[in-house]
Structure formats: C-alpha cells, structure tokens
C-alpha cells in the first residue's frame with residue numbers, strides 16, 4: 001500500500017543512478033519514503049530493500065539508527081526545540097516547559113489533533129540565535145514564549161508556510177544525461193586521465 | 207604593508223553579505239570559479255603543492271594539515287573518493303551550515319579542486335539531514351554548476367577531467383560526523399565508527415578505497431588558495447595556524463555571532479570582548495567560564511583570555527580549538543546544570559559500540575541528574591571522577607582512549623573542568639545530611 005508510488009519510483013531510480021553501490025542510496029530513499037507518507041512504513045522499507053538489493057531487516061537496521069527517520073506516524077509538524085548548551089544558557093528549558101504547557105504533551109508526544117509532535121533536540125547549528133527551534137527542519141530563531149504560541153496558532157491554522165513532515169528540501173539534485181561524468185565503481189578503474197597532466201602541459205588547458 | 211584590517215579580512219565569508227552570492231550569477235560576478243580555472247592550468251601535483259604550502263589545517267575538529275593528509279593516499283590504488291563532511295553537529299558549532307547556505311558554489315569549487323589535485327573520481331557531499339535549507343541551496347547550486355559545465359562530464363570543456371558530485375543526506379546522528387562513521391553511513395549502514403588502524407580513510411575508506419574526508423570549511427578555502435597561492439594564504443595568521451578561521455561565539459555575550467578572523471593571532475579576549483565581534487558580556491555581567499572549541503573541549507577561564515586562537519598554544523594550555531565553537535558563560539550560570547547538559551549530549555549520542563562510552567556516559571548523566579535532583583550521595587563527586595577515569599585513564603589532555611572513537615573521552619572534559627574549578631557548586635546540591643556525614647554513609 002505504501003510502497004513508493006510511480007512518481008517517487010522515478011525519483012528513486014534517479015537517486016540510485018548517482019551511487020556506484022546501490023546500498024549507499026538507502027538513507028536518501030528512506031527520506032523519500034518519509035516524504036511520501038510522513039513516516040517510513042514497513043511496506044516502503046520492503047520496497048526499498050528490493051530496489052537496493054538488501055533484506056528488509058537490513059533496511060530496518062539502518063532506518064532505526066537515525067533520529068529523523070520515523071517508523072510510527074508523527075504529527076504533521078515536528079517542533080524540535082534545541083536543548084544544546086548555547087540554547088540551554090539562554091533559557092531553552094523554560095521554552096520547553098512553556099511548550100509542554102501550551103501543547104499538553106511531553107517531548108516525544110503528539111497533540112490530540114495529530115498536528116504537532118514536540119521534541120527536545122540536541123544542537124541544531126544556530127547557536128548564536130539561541131534559543132531556537134525547527135519546525136519540520138525550518139528554523140525559528142530567538143524564540144520567546146509569545147513567538148512560540150503564535151507559531152502554534154499559525155501551524156494549527158495552516159498559515160505558517162511550512163510543508164508537512166517528511167518533505168525536506170524543495171529542490172532536488174538533477175544531472176542531465178549529457179552532463180554526467182558517470183559513477184566510479186570501487187573496482188575496475190585505473191588512474192584518472194587528468195592525473196597524467198604534467199607541468200609542460202601548462203597553458204594547454206581549457 | 208597594505209594588509210587589510212583584521213575585520214576586513216574575508217577569505218571564505220566574503221559573499222555572506224551579498225544578496226545573490228549563493229547563485230551562479232552572483233558567484234561568477236564576484237570571482238567565482240577562477241580558482242578552478244587556474245587549477246586546471248596546473249599539474250595536479252602542483253595544486254596539491256599549493257595546499258601543502260598554505261599549511262591549511264583541517265577545520266573539522268582535529269586540525270590535521272590537509273596537504274599532509276592528502277599525501278596519505280596509497281599510490282596506484284584507484285578509484286579514490288572525496289567525502290565532504292557537512293554533518294556539523296558539535297554543540298556550539300555554527301559555520302559549515304552558513305558556508306553551505308550562503309556560498310554553496312565556493313564549496314563545490316573547493317571539491318572540484320581537491321578532486322583534480324588528487325585524482326578523486328567521485329565526490330559525495332554529506333549534508334546533515336536536519337539542514338533542509340542547506341540541502342536546497344546545494345542542490346540548486348549543483349544543478350546550475352552542472353548545466354554551466356563546471357561539474358560533471360568534461361569540466362570546463364577539458365577532455366580528460368570529469369567528476370560527479372553527489373549530494374547526500376544524513377538523517378540525524380551526531381556520531382556520523384566522525385569520519386569513519388560518516389563512511390559507514392554513506393555505505394547505507396548504521397553510523398558507527400570503524401576500529402583503527404587504519405587511522406585515516408585516505409588508505410582504506412569508502413568501499414575499501416582511498417578516501418579523503420574533509421570538512422566543509424577546509425574545502426571552502428581551496429578556491430582562494432589556488433587563486434592567490436599557498437604562500438599568500440600562509441602569510442595570513444600565525445606561522446603554525448595559517449589563513450583565517452570562522453568562529454561562532456554564542457552563549458552569554460552581548461552580540462553573539464559568527465566571525466571570520468585571522469587564524470592564530472586573534473585572542474579569545476579579542477573575539478569575546480571586542481565590539482567588532484561578540485562585544486563582551488551582557489550588561490552588568492562577568493565572565494565565569496567559556497568552552498573554547500565545542501562541547502568536547504575542556505573549559506577555559508579568565509586567565510586564558512589572552513591566549514591566541516592558535517592550535518598549538520591552545521592544545522598546550524589543555525584544551526582545543528576543535529570546531530570553532532566558543533560558548534561563553536557568565537556569573538548567572540549554574541555550572542552543574544551546564545555540565546549536565548553537555549554530558550547528557552554525549553550520553554544520548556553514544557553509538558553504543560564500546561562499553562566505556564556506552565555505559566560510562568550514561569552513568570555520568572545519571573549521577574549528575576540525581577545530584578541536580580537533590581539526591582546526590584556524598585561519594586558522588588569522587589564517583590564522577592572515577593567513572594571519567596575509567597572512560598579515559600588519567601583524565602589527561604589530550605585524552606587517553608579506551609574506546610574506538612573520541613566521543614566517549616569527550617564526555618570527561620566538562621566534568622573534569624567544572625568539578626575542579628567549581629567543586630563547591632556541586633557540593634551545594636548535595637543534601638545537607640550527605641555533606642555532614644560524608645565518609646560515614648556508605
């Protein structure tokens with residue numbers, strides 16, 4: 001049911017074409033599955049296993065290691081409040097307590113309407129903007145309690161301009177067929193041609 | 207000398223203020239891809255030579271010279287890969303994300319130069335999963351660069367130089383920043399560090415082949431180095447710490463920010479107190495302590511302020527510049543809570559492969575939690591040090607390692623620093639009975 005749909009299968013094939021060893025595409029494909037369904041379903045893992053040529057158990061093994069990959073449904077919006085050291089120093093604990101009170105859930109929990117999942121996360125690389133958070137991996141900087149409440153209202157009203165959970169980057173890499181150098185498989189390759197250039201070639205370059 | 211004033215010295219953040227600096231048009235207009243063109247006129251070995259001359263130290267944490275590491279690729283073994291470490295997750299670190307978002311082409315150009323110099327035939331750009339905007343900017347930049355002929359088949363029309371850059375997503379795991387874990391992850395596995403030796407993936411890395419892993423900031427310096435020459439780069443900063451470096455100054459300062467400064471000559475006092483940079487403490491507050499190089503680094507104090515941001519000096523003073531993350535704490539700071547915060551990070555992020563790290567970090571976290579809850583036992587402070595000693599015997603700097611990677615020993619730094627300096631604050635958390643009957647209660 002929740003195997004990759006036809007559109008995403010095409011995207012998946014393109015992703016696979018960029019790796020010399022298909023297994024390397026596992027995480028990007030899991031992200032793609034999550035983009036489709038909001039979380040990674042068992043059917044999607046089985047489908048990815050087929051595409052990559054590994055067992056579903058191996059896909060599960062990788063999937064379960066990484067925090068972003070959810071194997072259970074989560075809210076439409078993941079609100080991840082940073083609790084790293086710089087944010088801690090500037091009041092992230094208070095912000096988290098405020099969020100708990102506002103949403104009525106503890107970190108890890110999802111609101112009854114299924115809209116918002118709250119998480120307290122480690123440093124998200126915006127330390128000079130503390131305290132900060134991410135909504136579906138989009139930043140909100142120097143967040144006050146009032147900012148937080150406004151954000152929650154906007155998310156509930158659907159006016160926050162944030163894509164639903166799972167949809168990560170809005171731009172995908174695309175390599176035109178005529179522009180591909182081609183992948184480098186780990187075996188069966190000699191020294192790359194350009195390494196034979198030497199100083200006397202100077203000036204002959206493009 | 208017509209050297210620019212320190213605050214005007216911009217090697218890799220020069221386009222941060224330019225509105226369209228992230229686009230190909232903006233990049234080309236401001237000198238972009240000149241370094242690549244110049245490199246292609248040189249022999250690959252000579253490009254490598256310029257990087258050696260520059261004495262460019264790695265910006266990912268360990269500070270190993272890039273030109274030397276590049277030399278560790280075993281001759282005659284092909285293919286070789288380039289893996290860009292864009293996993294930036296060390297608490298306090300904030301610079302690689304900016305470099306990827308604001309100047310993606312500079313990084314792409316740096317990758318191409320490294321590939322050309324060393325015969326790396328495919329590049330993987332591993333970007334931390336949580337950085338959706340950075341991924342977008344890099345995807346857009348790569349698409350433009352491919353179209354324009356800078357990346358892919360026949361770079362700039364050269365018949366003999368073709369290289370693909372594959373944008374890769376992480377999925378949330380700090381430990382994947384460790385280079386061998388990064389490679390495991392890129393092979394589709396759980397991100398657990400590999401047993402050393404080999405010490406460098408340059409000998410055995412991705413798919414068992416020679417692999418150069420470099421940090422985003424390290425590679426972002428290459429276009430400037432090739433355009434201006436390794437000597438010009440080495441002339442900036444100090445003898446042993448050349449060029450510029452990007453530091454994030456966060457925490458209790460008046461003006462937190464990300465600053466590019468001359469490497470090795472700027473001091474902690476400059477960057478924390480100068481109005482050009484972080485502008486000193488918040489009004490009415492005084493400095494208590496600061497972390498000089500990310501969560502893994504032992505803490506520094508007032509007496510360290512005049513040390514230059516120079517690798518050897520800081521190493522010898524008992525800490526490290528690490529990933530360029532300076533976290534400042536003022537007199538309002540509860541150091542026990544701050545210490546607990548950093549230790550909890552390592553306990554959460556341990557990959558679980560080595561017993562001293564898996565068990566040790568979580569016990570440190572548990573003990574600190576009970577101290578904070580007012581349920582500490584009189585022997586807990588010594589117990590903390592004992593657990594630290596088990597993770598990293600001798601609690602020395604640089605730390606001794608009983609583990610596969612340095613994450614475990616990193617959890618020792620905040621405890622050793624805070625407990626040595628502020629033992630009284632820890633004791634104050636112990637229940638009164640525990641303190642008075644210390645040594646009697648077992």
Ligand SMILES: Cc1cc2nc3c(=O)[nH]c(=O)nc-3n(C[C@H](O)[C@H](O)[C@H](O)COP(=O)(O)O)c2cc1C
Nearest residue numbers: 264265266267291293294295383384385420421424
């Ligand atoms: C636990 C741990 C986490 C690390 N995280 C990062 C990281 O997020 N980014 C990074 O560039 N290097 C990180 N490193 C350092 C890398 O292992 C590696 O040394 C570096 O990427 C090499 O690049 P450089 O020589 O250009 O600095 C980490 C190391 C350890 C032990």
Ligand code: SF4
Nearest residue numbers: 557559560563609611
């Ligand atoms: S030290 Fe910790 S994080 Fe590193 S390999 Fe061992 S268990 Fe994993």
Ligand code: FES
Nearest residue numbers: 082084087126127
């Ligand atoms: S500590 Fe919150 S973003 Fe770094």
